[in-house]
Amino acid sequence: MAELTMIEAINEAMRQEMERDSRIIVLGEDVGENGGVFRATDGLLEQFGEGRVFDTPLAESGIIGTSIGLAINGMRPIAEIQFLGFVYQAMDQLAAQAARIRFRSAGRFSCPIVVRSPYGGGVRTPELHSDALEALFAHSPGLKVVMPSNPYDAKGLLISAIRDEDPVLFLEPMKLYRAFRMEVPEEPYTIPLGQARVVKEGEDVTILTWGPTVPLVAKLADEMRTKGIDAEVIDLRCLQPLDIDAILASVEKTGRVMIVHEAVKTGGFGAEVAALISERALFALSAPIVRIAGYDTPYPVPSVEDDWLPNAERIVEGIETLLRY
Amino acid sequence: MFDPDKLPVEIVRILDENGNGDEEKLAAFSDEWLLRAYREMRRARVIDERLLRMQRQGRIGTYAPFSGQEAAQIGSALALRKDDWIFPSYREVAVCLMHGMPLEQFFHYVQGRLSGKRMPEGLNIFPTQIIIAAQTLHAVGCAWASKLKGESQVSVAYFGDGATSEGDFHEAMNFAAVYNVPVIFFCQNNQYAISVPYRKQTASRTIAQKALAYGMKGVLVDGNDVLAVYETMKQAVEAARRGEGPMLIEALTYRLGPHTTADDPTKYRRPEEVEAWRTKDPLYRLRVLLKRRGLWTEAQEEALVAQVNDEVTAAYEAAIASKSGSIVDVFDYVYSEAPTLLAEQKEEVMRRKQRSGVR
Numbered sequence: 001m002a003e004l005t006m007i008e009a010i011n012e013a014m015r016q017e018m019e020r021d022s023r024i025i026v027l028g029e030d031v032g033e034n035g036g037v038f039r040a041t042d043g044l045l046e047q048f049g050e051g052r053v054f055d056t057p058l059a060e061s062g063i064i065g066t067s068i069g070l071a072i073n074g075m076r077p078i079a080e081i082q083f084l085g086f087v088y089q090a091m092d093q094l095a096a097q098a099a100r101i102r103f104r105s106a107g108r109f110s111c112p113i114v115v116r117s118p119y120g121g122g123v124r125t126p127e128l129h130s131d132a133l134e135a136l137f138a139h140s141p142g143l144k145v146v147m148p149s150n151p152y153d154a155k156g157l158l159i160s161a162i163r164d165e166d167p168v169l170f171l172e173p174m175k176l177y178r179a180f181r182m183e184v185p186e187e188p189y190t191i192p193l194g195q196a197r198v199v200k201e202g203e204d205v206t207i208l209t210w211g212p213t214v215p216l217v218a219k220l221a222d223e224m225r226t227k228g229i230d231a232e233v234i235d236l237r238c239l240q241p242l243d244i245d246a247i248l249a250s251v252e253k254t255g256r257v258m259i260v261h262e263a264v265k266t267g268g269f270g271a272e273v274a275a276l277i278s279e280r281a282l283f284a285l286s287a288p289i290v291r292i293a294g295y296d297t298p299y300p301v302p303s304v305e306d307d308w309l310p311n312a313e314r315i316v317e318g319i320e321t322l323l324r325y
Numbered sequence: 326m327f328d329p330d331k332l333p334v335e336i337v338r339i340l341d342e343n344g345n346g347d348e349e350k351l352a353a354f355s356d357e358w359l360l361r362a363y364r365e366m367r368r369a370r371v372i373d374e375r376l377l378r379m380q381r382q383g384r385i386g387t388y389a390p391f392s393g394q395e396a397a398q399i400g401s402a403l404a405l406r407k408d409d410w411i412f413p414s415y416r417e418v419a420v421c422l423m424h425g426m427p428l429e430q431f432f433h434y435v436q437g438r439l440s441g442k443r444m445p446e447g448l449n450i451f452p453t454q455i456i457i458a459a460q461t462l463h464a465v466g467c468a469w470a471s472k473l474k475g476e477s478q479v480s481v482a483y484f485g486d487g488a489t490s491e492g493d494f495h496e497a498m499n500f501a502a503v504y505n506v507p508v509i510f511f512c513q514n515n516q517y518a519i520s521v522p523y524r525k526q527t528a529s530r531t532i533a534q535k536a537l538a539y540g541m542k543g544v545l546v547d548g549n550d551v552l553a554v555y556e557t558m559k560q561a562v563e564a565a566r567r568g569e570g571p572m573l574i575e576a577l578t579y580r581l582g583p584h585t586t587a588d589d590p591t592k593y594r595r596p597e598e599v600e601a602w603r604t605k606d607p608l609y610r611l612r613v614l615l616k617r618r619g620l621w622t623e624a625q626e627e628a629l630v631a632q633v634n635d636e637v638t639a640a641y642e643a644a645i646a647s648k649s650g651s652i653v654d655v656f657d658y659v660y661s662e663a664p665t666l667l668a669e670q671k672e673e674v675m676r677r678k679q680r681s682g683v684r
Contacts, residue, residue, distance in 0.1 A: 108452075
């Protein structure tokens with residue numbers, strides 16, 4: 001089994017799926033000759049040619065809007081939005097068009113496209129490159145929202161996304177693209193969309209997180225064991241569909257919940273998770289739910305982003321607060 | 326220097342406002358074809374007028390009438406093959422009917438039924454677009470797929486003059502020309518985007534000339550001349566099928582009625598302007614030609630109107646007599662398979678329905 005980085009796993013998933021299904025095409029800005037600004041599409045143009053891999057004009061709405069037309073007429077497009085903050089320019093085509101084709105046609109047409117996009121902070125990008133906008137799309141019925149946090153999951157989830165009949169927004173944490181290597185099976189495999197992963201089992205407190213914050217949370221949970229705190233860490237992996245059963249099972253066990261995400265706190269998906277828990281497991285709780293998230297400001301400048309992001313200090317403090325009850 | 330004022334503006338016209346035209350060009354159209362075009366336009370006008378009345382009577386929801394634009398819609402649709410794709414906005418009712426949409430289906434739509442959202446199988450008509458110009462990109466993607474698959478269908482994006490101000494229109498034109506795909510951008514310039522007139526919408530003298538900036542052909546056609554529209558569209562379709570890429574057609578026309586049943590056009594248009602356009606009515610000029618050739622009589626006109634009125638009544642009655650659908654159904658159209666939380670909501674609704682004893 002090869003040890004791959006997340007970006008290599010993503011590349012392998014696309015290559016293998018393109019070998020399997022000739023309807024799959026890749027389109028986006030710089031995805032061809034350049035192989036993507038992060039090399040996600042490296043080598044695909046060389047292997048599959050200009051009839052399968054397209055360097056598009058610089059136009060986000062155009063990339064997603066044409067993908068919709070391609071999909072309803074039998075192709076399976078994988079579109080790349082170079083950085084998630086640029087998706088605002090394609091908001092209508094993603095949230096009001098792709099997401100709603102099935103509904104608008106009462107099931108006559110479906111829209112099997114995958115929109116991949118790097119996102120998330122901690123890598124010192126210019127403005128609007130790091131924003132975590134998953135809540136906007138989890139709030140758009142018809143879209144699926146998938147957020148891997150390691151190479152193995154990235155490959156299996158991306159293959160599932162490509163084979164899915166619905167439009168999937170596949171969000172790739174930039175910070176984790178090359179953060180570590182992991183054994184990834186060479187053969188194609190799938191991980192069902194909507195299944196959370198228990199990163200670490202524990203009894204004292206449940207930490208729910210996804211995307212770029214997963215490795216940090218897992219590391220802190222390990223360190224806490226030496227202090228006698230046994231935290232359970234769950235990587236949601238998908239916000240839509242959401243694995244509500246996994247969340248509730250853990251909450252029933254520990255009675256204490258912390259939610260960690262990078263997106264701004266107010267109206268973030270953490271609020272949705274907290275509301276679901278209060279609807280369904282209120283009396284299992286021994287303490288109020290704690291949310292550690294980005295602050296309610298635009299994503300800040302590089303010199304202060306480490307203090308803005310959910311960091312070790314804030315997460316540890318959150319756990320201590322939870323355990324005081 | 327490029328001076329837009331020095332750009333020649335030519336308009337394609339075969340039949341003028343009085344039903345006269347170059348005999349040589351007219352000869353290309355058979356009597357049978359002329360009669361068919363007229364019958365379809367007349368049918369569309371009757372349907373439009375009835376729908377407007379039915380909206381006023383509260384029998385259907387908000388409606389966007391198209392009277393005045395019959396030649397643009399019927400003429401362009403007549404040039405298409407049954408397997409070509411069309412991407413309509415909300416004003417393309419005549420196009421959809423001409424392309425095979427059953428009238429009963431449209432009644433389901435304007436009555437706000439879920440069944441009205443689903444085009445019959447095999448009909449390559451994309452669902453009605455509400456967001457201005459969004460469908461232009463879908464048409465480009467669809468045409469792109471046809472090209473990649475080596476198939477010969479063309480895709481047609483229908484939109485109005487207002488849509489040419491939207492970013493999606495420009496992105497669609499650019500993508501279409503870069504990838505040289507078989508798509509036709511068919512703009513019905515009906516002079517108004519709700520209340521905003523053409524001169525406040527764009528500073529370019531014509532919409533057709535916008536094609537130049539993208540590297541594609543553009544044509545300005547008299548949109549009230551069904552012969553000219555058909556001929557122009559036919560050439561565009563044939564060129565696209567031959568692999569010569571996209572084309573922008575501007576059909577210069579006029580919406581005689583309101584934008585929708587929700588606005589009052591007397592607030593933003595002078596009656597003299599509307600009257601001036603009434604003399605350019607697309608039905609009138611073809612009827613004059615038909616009568617002159619002895620192909621059409623008042624009796625035939627009356628019989629046709631009566632027949633279409635009966636057809637409308639029958640379609641309306643069939644639509645209201647059929648099952649109207651229920652809130653339970655909406656959950657089935659969101660994802661290929663309902664996620665847990667959505668499935669739970671559906672169950673909740675079903676329980677509520679069962680309790681109250683209604684389906």
